[in-house]
Ligand code: SF4
């Protein structure tokens with residue numbers, strides 16, 4: 001084996017310099033980690049959605065595939081792979097084909113800036129959170145492509161609704177994020193996580209780090225309600241951004257068949273599906289980074305570290321996914337006008353207030 | 367409603383709903399995994415499933431077929447001849463006098479209304495508890511309850527035909543005899559009830575012949 005690698009390396013190094021090879025290999029490995037994570041997590045999340053929804057309704061869920069039905073998502077994927085890949089005759093083919101990839105790339109790209117652990121972050125950008133928010137907006141493009149490309153009225157209406165909704169909800173989400181960014185003084189997610197070191201008490205949701213200069217005491221006391229409001233706004237807004245219930249007007253089954261992905265089948269549908277679940281985790285983990293200390297252990301220094309960081313990060317992200325599933329199987333869908341009303345009349349005023357309050361506190365700290 | 371009370375109401379009702387739902391997470395599940403715990407499937411009283419006809423008791427009265435709203439019962443009968451004794455039904459001891467040569471129920475058409483069960487005078491068509499009887503072919507759902515094979519049915523049909531032919535000959539002879547014995551009166555003057563019942567109706571002719 002080593003000999004083969006050696007020969008391969010020598011062959012490639014005839015054309016490229018070793019530093020470039022190292023760069024390419026490192027990049028590929030770094031890029032593969034989130035991809036593998038998304039695929040594995042996708043299976044878990046699909047099973048979770050099926051099982052949790054069943055349990056919440058006093059059902060058992062899938063029970064026949066494998067022990068207790070745990071192989072059901074694999075069976076579903078295999079079924080999707082076998083499905084005929086249809087394209088409507090009147091579809092705008094290039095756009096129609098492009099849409100699922102854009103959706104998946106948008107969700108996948110967001111993972112690049114997520115600090116999974118102190119040891120792993122795909123790309124440590126000093127504008128990390130800004131990058132993630134903008135990648136979230138890429139999903140809007142794909143939805144519009146899908147809706148337009150399908151040449152189907154339901155797809156089109158779904159896409160329109162979705163775009164209107166996501167663009168609207170980006171504002172409160174951004175406001176909630178700014179609230180944290182103003183206090184943390186950085187858009188780098190790793191820095192924001194580092195600030196919250198030292199246990200649950202230092203999480204931004206509970207008033208931020210107490211050990212730093214300026215924090216603690218009365219500042220902390222004022223910051224808690226601001227952060228709670230920002231957290232609530234972020235969470236509600238993220239539900240809307242991922243088109244989850246109760247904000248699922250874009251894919252409202254009872255009105256629009258399936259919204260923008262009505263015409264998609266087989267692998268293309270699977271990509272949309274995967275992208276939705278990846279986004280669910282992405283927004284959940286962003287919430288946990290901003291408010292719940294990211295990969296930091298809630299117990300301070302106990303059970304902290306690079307490996308445990310992964311665990312905490314995934315655990316926190318998954319609890320958000322669980323909450324989203326829980327909400328999905330509880331609440332009914334909003335009407336379109338209610339969706340807009342909640343965004344513009346409730347979340348944005350509150351968000352602005354939170355930003356203003358956070359700014360005042362930030363000035364006071366300095 | 368006020369702006370803030372709307373918000374608090376919205377949030378509190380959402381939380382209320384979420385608490386109700388999450389309490390179900392650990393509850394006992396109501397799903398029954400159908401074929402597995404077999405004996406668990408105790409059907410409710412008077413459950414309506416596959417029909418069964420006890421042919422020993424069927425008198426071939428056709429009441430069930432006529433009651434059926436979807437016409438899925440087909441009955442063919444042949445009258446017995448006087449020297450055949452079909453016996454009586456085990457229930458209600460009704461005299462049987464028809465050979466049931468065909469008794470088909472198409473369970474594919476049946477709507478399980480149970481309307482055929484009520485009129486049966488001998489209570490021989492009943493709903494059972496059998497509900498697992500799916501078939502790959504639709505014809506297999508036509509249940510043939512008649513106990514006799516084609517040959518036997520043909521035999522009875524033949525017997526009946528012979529008997530009726532003979533009865534007709536008998537009747538013709540009697541009519542001729544009557545005409546010979548009473549030449550004076552015109553046939554039209556005879557009252558309609560005058561022919562002896564034994565001659566007019568083969569059914570009344572109970573005694574053994576030949
Ligand atoms: S149950 Fe109803 S439909 Fe079925 S055979 Fe009897 S009368 Fe006909």
Ligand code: SF4
Pocket residue numbers: 419423424425426427428429430431441485486487488489490491
């Ligand atoms: S009603 Fe009963 S006795 Fe009469 S034909 Fe039907 S099954 Fe036979």
